[in-house]
Amino acid sequence: MVKFGGTSLATAAQFKKAAAIVREEEARHYVVVSAPGKRNKEDIKVTDLFIKATEEGQFDSMMIKIITRFRSIVRGLGLDFDLDSEIDRIRNTYRDGAGEDYLVSRGEYLAAKIMAAYLGYDFVDAEEMILFDEKGDLQYKETVARIATVMDPHDNAVVPGFYGKDTEGRIRTFSRGGSDITGALVAAAVKGDVYENWTDVSGLLMADPGIVRNPLTVPVITYKELREITARGTEVMHEDAVYPVRKVGIPVNIRNTDKPEEAGTLIVKNADYYPSILKISGISGETGHASIMVEKDRLNADSDIRTKLLQVFAQEEITVNSMLAGVDTLNVLVDEEQVKGRKRELSEKLRTAIDADKVSITDGLATIAIVSRHMAVSPGVSVRILTALAAEQINVKLLDYGVDGISMLIGIEENNFREAIKAIYSEFVKK
Known part of the structure; x- marks a missing residue:
């Protein structure tokens, strides 16, 4: 089961690269595609053109741009493909009230139609298999069962990602990047040996390339490690795409369409059988946090106090990112934007709620x-992290070990952010 992202299908040349990858290995039976992405930094993704087409007065002008993009791809592939008929069908169906999700999903639909024609594979429409309820929530069990049934007669097929159909027969879409989910669902349903996710990077990088120059690719990472690192800002796959393949234990291989010779990153359920060169699996970070410190005698001994504090955060619509407890203190990490201009008011509400001795809010964190699967069994990993920071005279304001023993969260001042990541990376990736 292979999935190609938007950058892998941005032009006819990219379509050819993707098709060559599929043809290179007979075991690549099923293909899920995204809509064509950007051809360059100034370009607009096809999906964004369709979104603009839903705006008042924009339909005709955006459709011209969309037709031009797809016509260029079809001509570049030398295909005898009736694009005009497909566009007419889309235009008429939308004008008959098919809804915005229908129109926004047509980039994937057309890309899949074209790829199927170019490969000589069957086209299987996602609306036949991806099932949503009336609220737009995925019906997971029903979807996997339906995919297995629909795909069974097809030895080789191309499926558009990103959308399906609800119980009322209307097209529904996932959130952006949802083609990853479609690929994972198909992989799970057909019991694939591997789910290859082809994109514009050679796997998961150990650190942000905007901070660390030419960071190494992580060769192997577990599902749990991936979940931890994506929750802290690293973007590789859609977060919900991990669940279907993790549930049935199918490995995910993130590969680079432009560099198919590179192995990329393998995401597995258990990495015990793979040689481990690197002691960490990734470094991820975010700025713009604030720390709320609540102090009260024997605070941690009274569960009602925590409940009251959390009720205040809920009432104020403030999301709690992390919470650390001491004997008499509770340190809550939140997004800085959520407390901006409200520090005095929020401090008073928290103090009043539990008759706290002191409440202090510190921003600029x-x-x-x-993330490291070795952290729980190798104390040297944590020591090396803190030693690397100390060597750069970076003070740790907050320290939290994940409950699974595979991650470590450090809070520092924002002005030390880039240097801290460089220091940790350098400690584990030495010549």
């Missing part, structure tokens, strides 16, 4: 998450 950054968090760095280090």
Whole structure:
């Protein structure tokens, strides 16, 4: 089961690269595609053109741009493909009230139609298999069962990602990047040996390339590690795409369409059988955090106090990112934007709620998450992280070990953010 992202299908040349990858290995039976992405930094993704087409007065002008993009791809592939008939069908169906999700999903639909024609594979429409309820929530069990039934007669097929159909027969879409989910669902349903996710990067990088120059690719990472690192800002796959393949234990291989010779990153349920060169699996971080410190005698001994504090955060619509407890203190990490201009008011509400001795709010913090499946069994990993920071005279304001023993969250001042990531990376990736 292979999935190609938008950058892998942005032009006819990219379509040819993707098709060559599929043809290179006979075991690649099923293909899921995204809509064509950007051809360059100034370009607009096809999906964004369709979104603009839903705006008042924009339909005709955006459709011209969309037709031009797809016509260029069809001509570049030398295909005898009736694009005009497909566009007419889309235009008429939308004008008959098919809804915005229908129109926004047509980039994937057309890309899949074209890829199927170019490969000589069957086209299987996602609306036949991806099932949503009336609220737009995925019906997981029903979808996997339906995919297995629909795909069974097809030895080789192309499926558009990103959308399906609800119980009322209307097209529904996932959130952006949802083609990853479609690919994972198909992989799970057909019991694939591997789910290859082809994109514009050679796997998961150990650190942000905007901070660390030419960071190494992580060769192997577990599902749990991936979940931890994506929750802290690293974007590789859609978060919900991990669940279907993790549930049935199918490995995910993130590969680069432009560099198919590179192995990429393998995401597995259990990495015990793979040689481990690197002691960490990734470094991820975010700026723009604030720390709320609540102090009260024997605070941690009274569960009602925590409940009251959380009720205040809920009432104020403030999301709690992390919570650390001491004997008499509770340190809550939140997004800085959520407390901006409200520090005095929020402090008073928290103090009043539990008759706290003191409430202090500190902003300008950054968090760095280090993920490592070795952390729980090798104390040297944590020591090396803190030693690397100390060598750069970076003070740790907050420290939290994940409950699974595979991650470590560090809070520091924002002005030390980039240097801290460089220091940790350098400690584990030495010449």
